[in-house]
Amino acid sequence: MIFFFGIRATKVKERKLKRTACPNCQTQDSFTVSTFSKYFHFFWIPIIPLFKTHVAECSNCKKTYSKAQFTPKMLKSLENENRIDPAKRPLWQGCGCILLVVVFAVLFGLSMYGVYMRANNPQAGIEEVDDRRQFLDADMGKMTKAVQQKDTLTFALKSCVDYDIVDGLDTENFEYFTQLKEDKLLILMKVSDIKKIETKYRKELIDVIEDCLYAMDRDDLIKETYIAVEGKWNTILVKTPFNEDLGGRFANKNLLLPFYGTRDTTSTTTNVKDSLMVE
Secondary structure (H helix, E strand, O other), rough: OOOOOEEEEEEEEEOOOOHHHHOOOOOOOOOEEEEEEEEEEEEEEEEEEEEEEEEEOOOOOOOOHHHOOHHHHHHHHHHHHHHHHOOOOOOHHHHHHHHHHHHHHHHHHHHHHHHHHHHHOOOOOOOOOOOOHHHHHHHHHOOOOOOOOOOOOHHHHHHHHHHHHHOOOOOOHHHHEEEEOOOEEEEEEEOOOHHHHOOOHHHHHHHHHHHHHHOOOOOOOOEEEEEEEOOOOOEEEOOOOOOEEOOOOOOOHHHHHHHHHHHHHHOOOOOOOOOOEEE
């Protein structure tokens, strides 16, 4: 395969150099300086703008000078001209670079969206839909910062988490939802500023929640505990009696679905209001 690439130049400005004399013929104010903008191209598509060069030509003797050959007066005159009437690089010389950035951004966005969808819905693409996911999504939408004292379990959990997490995170902005159904407990917590915690340490949030549950001493009521921690955009931690996903980036929240029963009974599953009392 043959690739065509290299450096090309385009004239972007032509100006007179005032109060100068040609070193060759001594003619006054005879110089016209041309400014060229160079750029790297690939298949003649401008990719990266490079640098500008200046060439002066005497209208009398036709001798040309590169910028390195300019006299001090010629350099001073060029400096004045650039200040008054600068030679601006045309925008199209960077269009290829902009195009590459846009293409990369689109591909990266699609890739991250695919990762997110696979992490949160590994059954995507399968026609059969698990109805329990509707209950889970609904419960996740119920997470709130405004935890009421009458919601005894959630209030106790929040108080304990606030006490155990002493720095690094704004616990006042944590959101919670808990639900006790028979002997199964669901705990959902959202931490919007999760980026303040390194990925490898995020699983400690699960440890904090479990320590708080242990302190409540209600093992006689709770046989199965399902815990999920949400970040700003996605689920980052999940732990259940049967599985866990504690990588700290994209956790599979479908692991929580057994809380709502088996797939055959989801059509009749109803939410049960939290009734766990804490002494």
